[in-house]
Amino acid sequence: MAKTLFEKVWDAHAVRQLPNGQTQLLIGTHLIHEVTSPQAFGMLRDLGLKVRYPNRTFATVDHIVPTLSQVEPFSDPMAQSMISELRKNCAEHGIRFFDIASGGQGIVHMVGPEQGITQPGTTIACGDSHTATHGAFGAIAFGIGTSQVRDVLATQTLAMSKLKVRRINVDGHLRPGVYAKDVILHIIRLLGVNGGLGYAYEYGGSVFDRFSCEERMTVCNMSIEGGARCGYVNPDETTFTYLKNRPFAPKGADWDAAVMRWRDFASDPGCAYDDVVNIKAEDIRPTVTWGITPGQAIFIDEKMPVLSSLTGGDRGTAEEAYKYMKLQEGAPIKGMKIDVAFIGSCTNARLGDLQEVARYVKGRKIKPGIRAMVVPGSQIVAAQCEKQGLDKIFLEAGFEWRSAGCSMCLAMNPDRLQGGELCASSSNRNFKGRQGSPTGRTVLMSPVMVAAAAMTGEISDAREVFGIN
Amino acid sequence: MALAKITQVIGRAVVIPGDDIDTDRIIPARFLKCITFDGLGEFAFYDERKNVDGTDKPHPLNEPEHAGASIMIGGFNFGCGSSREHAPQSLHRAGFKAVIAGSFAEIFFGNSTTIGLPCVCAGKEDLEEITNWAQDNPDKEVSVDLQNMTVSCGGKVYKVSMPESAREGLLTGRWDAIADLLEGAAAVESTVGRLPYVR
Numbered sequence: 001m002a003k004t005l006f007e008k009v010w011d012a013h014a015v016r017q018l019p020n021g022q023t024q025l026l027i028g029t030h031l032i033h034e035v036t037s038p039q040a041f042g043m044l045r046d047l048g049l050k051v052r053y054p055n056r057t058f059a060t061v062d063h064i065v066p067t068l069s070q071v072e073p074f075s076d077p078m079a080q081s082m083i084s085e086l087r088k089n090c091a092e093h094g095i096r097f098f099d100i101a102s103g104g105q106g107i108v109h110m111v112g113p114e115q116g117i118t119q120p121g122t123t124i125a126c127g128d129s130h131t132a133t134h135g136a137f138g139a140i141a142f143g144i145g146t147s148q149v150r151d152v153l154a155t156q157t158l159a160m161s162k163l164k165v166r167r168i169n170v171d172g173h174l175r176p177g178v179y180a181k182d183v184i185l186h187i188i189r190l191l192g193v194n195g196g197l198g199y200a201y202e203y204g205g206s207v208f209d210r211f212s213c214e215e216r217m218t219v220c221n222m223s224i225e226g227g228a229r230c231g232y233v234n235p236d237e238t239t240f241t242y243l244k245n246r247p248f249a250p251k252g253a254d255w256d257a258a259v260m261r262w263r264d265f266a267s268d269p270g271c272a273y274d275d276v277v278n279i280k281a282e283d284i285r286p287t288v289t290w291g292i293t294p295g296q297a298i299f300i301d302e303k304m305p306v307l308s309s310l311t312g313g314d315r316g317t318a319e320e321a322y323k324y325m326k327l328q329e330g331a332p333i334k335g336m337k338i339d340v341a342f343i344g345s346c347t348n349a350r351l352g353d354l355q356e357v358a359r360y361v362k363g364r365k366i367k368p369g370i371r372a373m374v375v376p377g378s379q380i381v382a383a384q385c386e387k388q389g390l391d392k393i394f395l396e397a398g399f400e401w402r403s404a405g406c407s408m409c410l411a412m413n414p415d416r417l418q419g420g421e422l423c424a425s426s427s428n429r430n431f432k433g434r435q436g437s438p439t440g441r442t443v444l445m446s447p448v449m450v451a452a453a454a455m456t457g458e459i460s461d462a463r464e465v466f467g468i469n
Numbered sequence: 470m471a472l473a474k475i476t477q478v479i480g481r482a483v484v485i486p487g488d489d490i491d492t493d494r495i496i497p498a499r500f501l502k503c504i505t506f507d508g509l510g511e512f513a514f515y516d517e518r519k520n521v522d523g524t525d526k527p528h529p530l531n532e533p534e535h536a537g538a539s540i541m542i543g544g545f546n547f548g549c550g551s552s553r554e555h556a557p558q559s560l561h562r563a564g565f566k567a568v569i570a571g572s573f574a575e576i577f578f579g580n581s582t583t584i585g586l587p588c589v590c591a592g593k594e595d596l597e598e599i600t601n602w603a604q605d606n607p608d609k610e611v612s613v614d615l616q617n618m619t620v621s622c623g624g625k626v627y628k629v630s631m632p633e634s635a636r637e638g639l640l641t642g643r644w645d646a647i648a649d650l651l652e653g654a655a656a657v658e659s660t661v662g663r664l665p666y667v668r
Contacts, residue, residue: 015660016653020634020643024653026660028667036553038504047647052654056667064502078502085504122666129552129576145554145580146506151650156667157657159646161634193489194546194572227549229575250666261665293489293549313488313545313571320487410498410551431493431550438497438516 002268004165005121005234006200009140009265013123015157022159029117029124029139030057030152032095033108034064034082035412036127040149041089049154051093056156058117059090060098062107063412067375067402070100079413093153106378106404109133109221109346113213114380116246119258120235121265125152130346130428132223135232136216137239138265140200142230163229164198164274169205172281177468179356180215181348181426181446183207185287185297187219188226191277193295196228199274202267203233207281213242214352221347222428225294234266286462289430289444290333291321296430298333300449300461306330324432325441326420333443333459338424340417341372341454342435343399343447345409345427349377351384353426353447358390360451360466366398367457373400373415375407399454411436424453474642475585475615478567480539482603482611482622483529485514490543491550492577496559498551509555510562534607542603542611543570544596547588548577557581567613569620569629571596582635585644589613589629591620599627615639 003011015024032040037059044051051057064079074080083100090097098104098111105111109130112118120138124131129143144158151158170183188195201223208216216233223231233239240259243249250258285299296318298304306329310318322329327336343349343357354374366372374394376382382404385391391401408415409427416436417423423435423442430442443459452462462468500512518528525531541560547570548556557580560568568581568588581588591599602623603611611622613629615636620627638644661667 012664013660016656018634018646018649018653020637020641020649022634022646024650024656026657026664026667028664035501039506039554042505049651052657053661053667063498076502082502082504119666127552127554129550131552143552143576145552145557145576145583147554147580147583147645147647151647154647155650155654155657156661157650157653159634159650161632193549194574197546197572197575224550224576227546227574254665258665293491316486316544317488410493412498412501429491429493429550431491433497433516434493436499438521 002271004202004267004271004273005138005232005265006140006163006165006202009121009123010162012121018159022161024157025160026123026157027125027152028056028122031108031112031124031126032057032059032149033128034061034086036146037089037149038082038085039146040153043150044153051095051153053156054094057095057153058098059086059095060105060108060111061086061100063406063410065405066413067405067407067415070403103379106380107346107349107406110350110378110381113137113217114246114378116243116249119243120239120262125158129224130221132231133217133221133346135220135230136213138232138235138262140230140232143224163200165202166199166275166277167202167204167273168277168279170207170279170281171205172207174207174281174284177286177448177463178284179446179448180211180218182284182287184219184222185289185294185444186284187279188222188295189287189297191226193225193293194227196223196226199228201226201228201231203231208233212352213238214350217350218347222294225428235262286446286449288333288449288459290325290327291318292324292430292432293317294428294430294444296321300334303330303332334461336422336459338370338453338458339421340423341370341450342408342423342425342427343373343450344375344377344407346377347428348426348447349375349381351381354381354385354390357447357451358393360448361397362393364397364455366454370454370457372398372454373402375402376404379404408435410434424450424459426450472585472642472645475587475639475644477615478540478587478613479610480566481537481607481609482540482542483535483538484542484600484604485529486544488544489546489549492548492553492556493550495548495556496553501553501555506555506558506562509559513559513563537564539564539566540611540613541565541568542600543568545571547573549574552576554580557584557586561586569599569613582639582644583646587613587615587631587639589620589631591627591629595627
């Protein structure tokens with residue numbers, strides 16, 4: 001019988017049925033970081049348990065790392081104690097830690113793919129909701145809570161209920177100046193922030209066939225913003241080319257065998273989906289959020305919705321959004337003054353993102369008075385950029401060039417908004433207070449759109465600013 | 470590990486109005502700088518409750534009539550966003566024993582039931598009635614009955630829902646999966662043996 005990748009991976013990892021009817025699911029790869037793991041190790045100690053398969057957990061540090069200087073001790077003693085705790089836990093349990101001195105540190109969802117730890121047909125879990133990023137490689141990857149981090153450490157399994165699968169096709173050709181970020185913001189806008197409840201999203205169609213692994217990661221990353229706990233793209237030659245020769249990828253004859261297995265995990269032609277959504281690539285324009293949920297988004301040349309056009313909960317959330325964002329219903333968002341431009345996060349801080357931005361900002365200057373920063377997602381991306389001279393292009397344009405970390409995506413480190421600043425951001429969440437100030441405001445968009453906003457000092461159409469056509 | 474069976478929660482309720490209440494709102498990221506969950510209760514909805522200078526904002530959780538409430542009533546898509554277990558931990562440690570909402574984000578739901586905090590969904594119109602009644606009657610009790618899957622208040626009984634596996638876990642005192650997962654160790658071993666990338 002024809003099956004989806006989700007079903008094949010599920011079946012291959014199902015250990016047994018639990019008394020409550022859920023499935024005990026093997027988690028082949030576990031990724032941990034400093035924020036959601038210390039309590040889990042504490043629970044293990046309280047229960048007198050050990051890490052069952054320490055070679056299947058990989059650690060890095062990302063949320064609390066200062067990006068101005070990674071030199072320790074950090075100025076924030078709590079941040080220092082969190083990294084120290086992770087170091088201690090990894091040493092005690094024999095867990096591989098991509099520490100700051102390793103050259104491989106970075107946002108956990110970048111480290112997995114870079115190292116070749118993220119592989120097709122595998123199950124991955126991490127105490128972070130953006131774990132779906134790894135689905136770009138045909139893995140089934142779940143964001144989990146801390147008690148579940150404990151479960152994976154102690155048993156390498158989770159108690160899970162099977163998800164339905166929604167296929168989302170994006171066919172045709174994206175217009176110039178339209179990026180993977182616009183695709184996912186558009187999908188969330190169409191299907192809603194809770195449209196994915198109970199589903200895994202399978203992304204496909206000719207746009208995804210042509211996308212690089214990095215672009216696929218951008219889309220899968222924000223699946224949770226659409227309510228879907230995981231999202232994935234079927235593995236193909238693009239996937240295998242990306243993974244080949246990565247440190248943890250199989251080598252030699254093992255590589256050939258692995259590729260054969262990986263190919264088999266892809267959804268079968270004619271498999272049944274619980275739902276199918278078709279989107280025309282040509283319909284998507286550069287997209288920005290205007291509110292306090294990622295679903296409150298419009299094309300850059302549209303006007304924000306008038307409240308009377310909305311009903312029920314949407315209207316209530318919109319009223320709250322306009323009040324918080326200090327924006328006017330029915331007005332265009334283009335032209336809104338910004339204070340900060342942030343290019344970074346697990347959504348958009350990979351080499352391809354930064355190359356694309358550098359291409360347009362080269363020889364230009366940001367608007368005086370704007371605080372603009374580029375934060376590479378990993379030390380490896382940082383080194384690649386520096387080798388290619390991208391850092392100099394950013395610095396000459398007036399951006400700050402920082403070290404790897406989550407930075408201002410969630411502001412658990414010194415990078416944060418002040419007061420009611422408005423930030424054009426390539427990150428994934430525009431929730432109230434998300435970027436560190438309880439009154440700070442976030443407008444989500446693609447990295448090139450952030451760069452355009454940095455140049456003009458206001459929310460802008462990158463196609464006009466940079467002459468993209 | 471013997472856990473209490475959770476069959477019913479009775480208590481006064483507080484309404485957190487609005488849909489899409491995200492976990493950043495339930496507990497802002499700066500309070501995640503910790504290595505235990507102790508003390509998170511006081512930070513629940515902190516930026517919604519407090520001005521930057523630390524003084525109180527008008528918020529249901531600041532009203533004296535809601536002190537000691539143990540049931541939270543939300544809207545739709547409650548707990549969306551980050552997977553931080555700190556969110557349900559902070560609610561639980563602030564004294565909440567059950568949450569009623571229109572719908573819950575999946576990770577928040579799982580994190581909550583795993584720590585013994587039941588989350589039940591009411592239909593749109595029922596939720597509106599329950600919400601209105603609770604706002605008008607802060608001094609009266611609401612009952613969440615997991616055996617019959619009902620919420621009772623103001624002399625009325627409303628049907629609510631919850632995935633059967635979670636309900637079963639709460640009713641039988643097996644809401645934390647760790648004991649069951651540990652029992653499967655031998656079966657895990659054999660599954661590991663079948664997967665080249667794991668073994």
